[in-house]
Amino acid sequence: MRTDQYNSRWLNDPTFVHAHLIPDSAEKNDDKLYFFFREKASEVGQSPMTQSRIGRICLNDDGGHCCLVNKWSTFLKARLICSVPGADGIETHFDELRDVYIQPTQDTRNPVIYGVFSVSGSVFKGSAVCVYSMADIRMVFNGPFAHKEGPNYQWVAYTGKIPYPRPGTCPGGTFTPNMKSTKDYPDEVINFMRNHPTMYNAVYPVHKRPLVVRTNVDYEFTTIAVDQVRAADGSYEVLFLGTDRGTVQKVIVLPRDDLQTEELVLEEVEVFKVPTPITTMKISSKRQQLYVGSALGVTHLALHRCDVYGEACADCCLARDPYCAWDGKSCSRYSASQKRRSRRQDVKYGNPIRQCRGYNSNANKNTLETVQYGVEGSTTFLECQARSPHVSLKWHLQKENSDRRKEIRSEGRILKTDQGLLIRSLQSSDSGIYHCTSTEKNFKHTLVKLQLVVLSSRTVNNVLVDTGNPALPQIQSSAWTPSVGQYKDLLTILSQPEMGLINQYCKDYWQHGDDSLGDSKAKSLKELKEQKKPRNRRHHEDQTNPAET
Template sequence: PLSTGTAHHFSFLLNTSDYRILRMDEDHDRMYVGSKDYILSLDLHDINREPLIIHWPVSPQRKTECVLSGKDTNGECGNFIRLIEPWNRTHLYVCGTGAYNPVCTYVNRGRKPMEYVFHLEPGKEDSGKGKCPYDPKLNSVSALINGELYAGVYIDFMGTDSAIFRTLGKNAVMRTDQYNSRWLNDPSFVHVHLIPDSNEKNDDKLYFFFREKSSGMGQSPKSQSRIGRICLNDDGGHCCLVNKWSTFLKARLICSVPGADGIETHFDELRDVYIQPTQDTKNPVIYGVFSVSGSVFKGSAVCVYSMADIRMVFNGPFAHKEGPNYQWVAYTGKIPYPRPGTCPGGTFTPNMKSTKDYPDEVINFMRNHPTMYNAVYPVHRRPLVVRTNVDYEFTTITVDQVTAADGNYEVLFLGTDRGSVQKVIVLPRDDLQTEELVLEEVEVFQVRSQQLYVASPVGVTHLALHRCDVYGEACADCCLARDPYCAWDGNSCSRYSASQKRRSRRQDVKYGNPIRQCRGYNSNTNKNTPETVQYGVEGSSTFLECQARSPHAAIKWHLHRDNSDRRREVRTHNYIYCICKWYRFGIILFRHTGCQ
């Protein structure tokens, strides 16, 4: 293991790569990692311990067949693990690409954490078609719910047939309409999540997040971000859409910055999604990371969506093509009953136990109108975080809820395509304005019990969520950091805990004002960060430097001439060092706010 501060990187001494799939197992206190030809089981309490390892390569014959088909340009003829799902209390269900012949099996993980059981179940392999992609470069998503596997995946050797599939379980295999670009148009799947719609279980819907080629609705970019959904109890149609989803709908996700001229700058490629739970399981908060698809400029953004806005769009008008130019318009005709997209046996259809009971006109309408006309806009109709004119893009996101002395905060951990993680907090201001603070950026490659795990092609890295000691040894330094994880405890900058005594609540995330929090601190003096006085000789020079303990600290030098009561600030032109010429008997006063 390679350790840098509080980042501990692990690239196991295996002939493997592509550590892409992470799956937490809180019951066993393990984390499962999928890579090329290997499945790993790591101890969450001490990731340094020797991992449990399963070697699951393809047979030499299968690899030879894959190479002869011309698919091993970059080593793709291996078994890239792309699916790890908990099957029951003792087993996992895992799938790999199988050298362009997807395969699945069961892994025995034991009943108790201390058993250290981790092995493949012999004779249990089955086909991975419809569960795992053939090509390791193609994204897939999956969810195992009540013994049924739902997956967004490409299901053919050539990577041309994309589908949302349901396999396993007792119900019939289901999929989206094949080669129908109105349903899926060369998609790249990003995330899948079950979100209840009401207290009635029959209303439960599975939401898929993906991006796809534009379908030409208006002046659209080449790529569009989508949120799609299906009912879990969808059985398909009776005559039409047999064994195909009869409740599939999709809508466009907008993440854009309105310009002064009314033209929006779109971040149109969805890269990652994080679902932040709330006390109301029906209304989680949805965070999305987006990038720009064109080559005009490089940029990325984070947008936040509410389920109320999403449901309003799915309850709104359907998109319809008509007119001489075959343009997209809102459908104004009669909507059949039950409303397309409604789940059988739910709140609005208590007497219909299956989608096979739906009238043919409902099924036909669904097949031809899978897209909603209105788009889903983010909260406040603008991104939460924007990055443009930088040499990186955001690629992944995880959000942690933190209780601080002055309120509850969401801390964003944003992975970038240059191998770093930014720790960001966005604070509300008046008039719907916000203030974004980058608390720190760590060069590494999601989150559980104060630990951040990051996967990359070359390994797995473990980070601590808070590093309070880096903010210095003064109350003002700690306060100016504005990190909700950290507070001044009277002696040092340490992990904030709401259960500790009042003295540990020297923390001001919202304003970062040490005057209010640190006793004895004011704009001129601070016992925790004393003023430094240095003497010099006329004609000489000296090097004064200060290391800021917080990215929000201000650094100042003041010149105090002899026989004068005034101090003049020495301008440093944004550098953190200054070379000053000394005056005869002059005194350079070095004062800083939150630095040493």
């Protein structure tokens, strides 16, 4: 059996995305195969444009007796709409269907259908996720057929007589118990199907709007997988969205009290070392893993990594990850069997003030104060990375022998980034205690408390000379003797294994110049990189090597 390949009314340069068997009723003969694709469609006087479709056929379709022999005689299709309505009434359409995920429910006849769409034109780049109900889909297939009429052959709803049995009905089913095969259908039914395979009405998503929208970004969604997760305050659908740059976004959409929705990106993970479009994703509930495929290979990552949200109750609560809850000691996998007394989780509101009462006082006490050294005139970086993409970070500087804290802003020598604070051309006045605080849901939490000690150039020069490192040129300035404490701390820094390589590199640079370093420079830098340890960051790199396909 096949579609009529010479009839553009049936299919016009199609690209098939997904197919799935969905029963229509308790009668097995009513079972239909639904398939999802995109194709070229054009009105009179317009250039062809891409449209997304949902089609269906009866599983027991045997084709017609005289017409459509060995071809589908129950084939119907309808347009899938995924658009954002504008204030002027004009909709922004995401026309290219990229992937479909069928989320099962307790009723096998009514799964939830998730679709990933992208923009077909070149005006802007964007993606969207739309959700459809089977009730809306069946309503469209039970509605009017599309028909061309008039001087310009415009598409209109067919208002003529519809033959019996209704085109698209399965033989031997609920409405045709006496017809055992489509070959028993009258010729007028088969001819109607040949000329009217398209439904007039389109299928719109739930609430007539997308669930997730991305515009003006440098990536597009390519795949989707959905996991239904049970939390303390209900069940939630967690969306895993693959992109064309090789990352996976973990997203949850929460209902708000004003009948709107709130989208939260729980995390974004780099799953392949080489950026490559993700083509397939499958969830293993048994292993709690997400398997990810691309042209380079296959890898996997955990559905939940609660430890990345920190050890404080507030951080775990603010993460709003339905997989995770604070168990009284750490942020760990939520389990319904845990004792309610110690379990803390609030996915819908993420209110740590209410949920973590009695534990918040320990949040800032657990912040360790570290010491970092910088050299006058050089550049230093103070690292502070948020554990949640929804927090706002602020830096404050507290001078020595002072209780006042002054907020630091990006200006002049200082640059605030998502990873920390960059200070260029260090001055002695930059010394002090730096506090990095995060604010989310009116909850403030100190993430980093760091003492920055700015050493004078003369101090560094004296210590290098005293420790037998004449590589650095001596700086002419007034005599200055470091304190015993500073001297010991600096010796600790200079005793690191990397310092020998750095000193050799600097010596070669000053003796021969930048242009004549050649292999010596490359070798020193290479050895230095090999000794460095990788940093843990929010967007984690692939933890497993993808298997070559």
